[in-house]
Structure formats: C-alpha cells, structure tokens
Amino acid sequence: MNNIKIIxxxxxxxxxxxxxxxxxxxxxxxxxxxxxLLRYIFPAALGALILPGAITAIPNYPAAAAxxxxxxxxxxxFREEISLTVFLSVIVTLIxxxxxxx
Amino acid sequence: MKEDxxxxxxxxxxxLSKFREGMIASLxxxxxxxxxxxxxxxxxxxxxxxxxxxxxxxxxxxxxxxxFMALQLIQGGAxxxxxxxxxxxxxxxxxxxxxxxxxxxxxxxKPWLLPFLSFGITDESFAYLSTSHASKEVDFILxxxxxxxxxxxxxxxxxxxxxxxxxxxxxASMGLALYTLFIALLVPEAKRSLSVAITAVIGGLTHSCxxxxxxxxxxxxxxxxxxxxxxxxxxxxxxxxxxxx
Numbered sequence: 443m444n445n446i447k448i449i450x451x452x453x454x455x456x457x458x459x460x461x462x463x464x465x466x467x468x469x470x471x472x473x474x475x476x477x478x479l480l481r482y483i484f485p486a487a488l489g490a491l492i493l494p495g496a497i498t499a500i501p502n503y504p505a506a507a508a509x510x511x512x513x514x515x516x517x518x519x520f521r522e523e524i525s526l527t528v529f530l531s532v533i534v535t536l537i538x539x540x541x542x543x544x
Numbered sequence: 545m546k547e548d549x550x551x552x553x554x555x556x557x558x559x560l561s562k563f564r565e566g567m568i569a570s571l572x573x574x575x576x577x578x579x580x581x582x583x584x585x586x587x588x589x590x591x592x593x594x595x596x597x598x599x600x601x602x603x604x605x606x607x608x609x610x611x612f613m614a615l616q617l618i619q620g621g622a623x624x625x626x627x628x629x630x631x632x633x634x635x636x637x638x639x640x641x642x643x644x645x646x647x648x649x650x651x652x653x654k655p656w657l658l659p660f661l662s663f664g665i666t667d668e669s670f671a672y673l674s675t676s677h678a679s680k681e682v683d684f685i686l687x688x689x690x691x692x693x694x695x696x697x698x699x700x701x702x703x704x705x706x707x708x709x710x711x712x713x714x715x716a717s718m719g720l721a722l723y724t725l726f727i728a729l730l731v732p733e734a735k736r737s738l739s740v741a742i743t744a745v746i747g748g749l750t751h752s753c754x755x756x757x758x759x760x761x762x763x764x765x766x767x768x769x770x771x772x773x774x775x776x777x778x779x780x781x782x783x784x785x786x787x788x789x
Contacts, residue, residue, distance in 0.1 A: 444624055445597045448614060451628035453604040456635040461662040463643035472643070478778040484637045484667075485740045486773035488730040489747025490766050491609060494755055495616070496723040500716050507720055514724035518731035524668060525576030531724040532579060535717040544713050 500535070506542055510535035559683045566687020569678070573668045573688075574695040576728075577608075579721045581696045584611060585703025586715060591615050595704055602700040606663065606693060610634050612722050617763050626763025633770055641670040648680050657682055664689025667729055743777030 472480070500507045514531040521527070581602065588598040593615075601611055610631045617627045642662055661682060669689050672678055679685075707715065734741035751769035754760065760768065 445593055445618065446600070448618070448624045448627050449597065449600050449604055451624060452607075452610065452614060452631045455628055455632035456605055456607050456610065456638070457663060459632075459636050459639035460642050460665050461659055463639060464646045464649075464658045464662045466646070472640075475779070477640070478782060479774055480637060480640050482740070482743050482774040482777035482782070483633065483770060485730060485733060485744040486747035486777060487609070487634045487637075487766075487770045488726050489744030489749075489773060490751035490769040491613060492723055492726050492730070492744075493748030494752040496720070499720045499723055503716070506717075510717070510720045510724060511727065514727040515731060518728040519735060522728075522732045523572060523576075524725065524728045525572050527728040528576050528579055528721055528724050531727075532717050532721050535720050536714060539713050539716060544716065 506535050506538035509538040562681055562683035563687035566684040567691040570688045570691035573692045577695040578699045580725050581699025582703030583718045583721045585700040586707035587615055589704050591619050598704045599701055602697045607635050620762035622763035630767045638665050641665050654682050739781040742781055743773050747773035
C-alpha cells in the first residue's frame with residue numbers, strides 16, 4: 443500500500459512540472475537565478491546518483507564495475523549514443539566479471 | 545461533403561505518417577532503454593515490489609532515474625514523503641524542458657494532445673528534439689515519445705517476469721546498466737561545460753560523504769546532496785559562461 447502511495451505521489455510531482463509550461467503555452471518568466479539553479483539540478487542529481495552507488499553496484503567485484511564505468515565514460519565522450527554506451531559497458535563488465543572468475 | 549471526407553483522410557494519413565517518422569527517429573532511444581528497463585524490473589522484484597506496482601511505476605511515473613532512486617530509498621526504508629520530495633526536486637528539470645518545448649511547438653493545434661505530449665517528455669527525447677534537424681510537430685513528437693514509452697514499460701515487465709532466466713553473470717553486469725545510462729546522459733553535458741562537470745563531481749562527493757556519515761536518512765541525503773551541489777554550481781562556479789536556449 444505504501445508503494446502505491448509512493449507511485450501516485452511520484453506521478454503527480456513528475457507530471458505537474460512537465461505539463462504546466464505547455465498548459466500556459468507561453469514562455470513563463472522564470473527569474474534568472476532560479477533558472478540557473480534549475481540548469482544545475484540535473485548534473486548535480488546525476489552525480490549524486492552515480493556516486494556512491496556505482497562503486498557498489500556489483501557487490502565484491504568493484505574492479506569489474508570500474509571497468510564498466512570507464513567504458514561508459516570513454517564511449518559517451520566520443521560517441522553521444524546512449525544505446526551504444528549502455529551496451530558496450532554491459533559487455534565490458536560481463537567480460538571483466540568472467541575474467542575475475544565470477 | 546466529399547471534400548470534407550477527403551480532407552479528413554489526408555489529414556489522418558499525415559498524422560499517421562508523422563507519428564511513424566517519430567517512431568523511427570526514436571529507435572536508438574527504444575534500444576537503449578531496453579537493458580535499463582529490464583534492470584529496473586529485475587531490481588524492483590528483488591526490492592520486493594509486486595508485478596502490478598512495478599508496472600505502475602514505469603507506466604505512471606515514466607522517469608527512469610527517479611524510479612531507480614525510489615527503489616534505493618524504498619530498500620533503505622525511507623518515508624514515502626522523502627521519496628516524493630526527492631522525486632519532485634529531481635524531476636523539476638522537466639519544467640525547463642517543457643517551457644522550452646512550449647516555445648518551439650509550431651502552433652496551438654491539438655491542445656487535447658498536450659497532456660500526453662508533456663507526460664512523454666524525458667531527457668532522451670528532449671535531447672533529440674533539441675537538435676536542429678528534428679521535426680517539432682506534435683504528431684512526430686508523440687511518435688518519438690511513445691515508442692520510447694512502450695520500450696520502457698515493456699522492458700520493465702519483461703525484466704520482472706523473465707529477468708531471472710538470464711545467467712547470473714549477465715544479471716550482475718546489468719546492475720551497472722543504470723549507472724552507465726546516467727554517465728551517458730552526463731558526459732556530453734560535462735564535456736561542453738566545466739561548471740556542469742564540477743557540479744556533478746560535487747554532487748557525487750557530497751552524497752558519498754553524507755552516506756558515509758549517516759547523520760540523515762538516505763532520503764534526505766540525496767535531496768541535500770542535489771541541492772548543495774546545484775547551488776554551488778549555479779551561484780558560485782557558474783559565471784554566465786553561456787546563455788543557451
């Protein structure tokens with residue numbers, strides 16, 4: 443029941459910011475300092491999601507996780523193709539896990 | 545009368561062909577979502593969610609990063625309100641994307657479709673729409689968004705039901721898929737702006753410190769880390785380097 447509450451709550455707070463500007467259908471005037479803050483929320487959130495979670499994503503095999511992360515960074519630096527990055531990193535992680543005797 | 549029908553049918557054909565074009569353009573997103581969505585389904589199952597809850601998560605929220613965050617927080621025993629506040633902060637970025645879209649959409653045509661169009665906004669579809677060659681027509685955007693939606697929801701249910709069939713070594717590797725998706729979203733931005741890169745690093749380090757200190761619950765840790773890093777990024781590091789959009 444708690445989970446359903448969470449899902450409904452998340453749905454509402456996610457949908458409102460998605461819909462409001464299109465509902466108003468005009469460029470809303472967001473104060474500049476706030477706009478700046480909003481611009482930095484996503485990278486800040488991504489950073490907080492990647493660390494420390496990524497290090498412990500594969501329990502007992504941090505080196506394999508590191509290999510996958512390194513692949514993702516290099517791949518997304520040179521080719522901005524999300525699917526390619528995800529697939530290559532999973533494959534590299536898989537091979538590393540195999541080599542480390544998972 | 546006959547003209548009316550003809551007009552109607554050409555308009556309909558137009559709608560469909562634009563929708564189809566959007567679906568085709570969405571193919572890289574469709575494919576990229578699959579391993580991540582399957583991982584979400586797998587992880588939701590191991591977190592103890594029911595199939596219905598897992599399905600509703602992807603079908604109603606449709607915001608991958610926050611869904612994974614919610615799983616982490618549910619696992620850590622966070623209060624629903626913390627999870628919802630963290631989601632609000634994290635997904636508020638869609639506000640900017642949506643206001644950008646409202647400025648570039650061709651006309652006020654088909655207003656009844658706008659709730660569906662706004663629901664479908666994601667980082668990936670927005671990134672595509674921001675490129676100059678992308679069509680900005682409502683039908684095209686809907687095709688782009690909802691092809692990704694089908695992949696996300698379908699992948700989630702598939703992962704929940706059949707994820708366990710996958711060899712354990714592949715399951716373990718896919719545990720990292722989510723983080724590589726985050727990296728794939730972050731790196732292109734960080735490449736273009738040093739302040740964005742530094743902000744992300746501060747976010748990661750702050751969250752790591754807070755998680756290690758264990759003063760607050762996990763739910764507040766991530767909220768605090770995001771707010772601290774974004775404030776430092778926006779008001780200390782950023783020096784009006786560029787005004788985009």
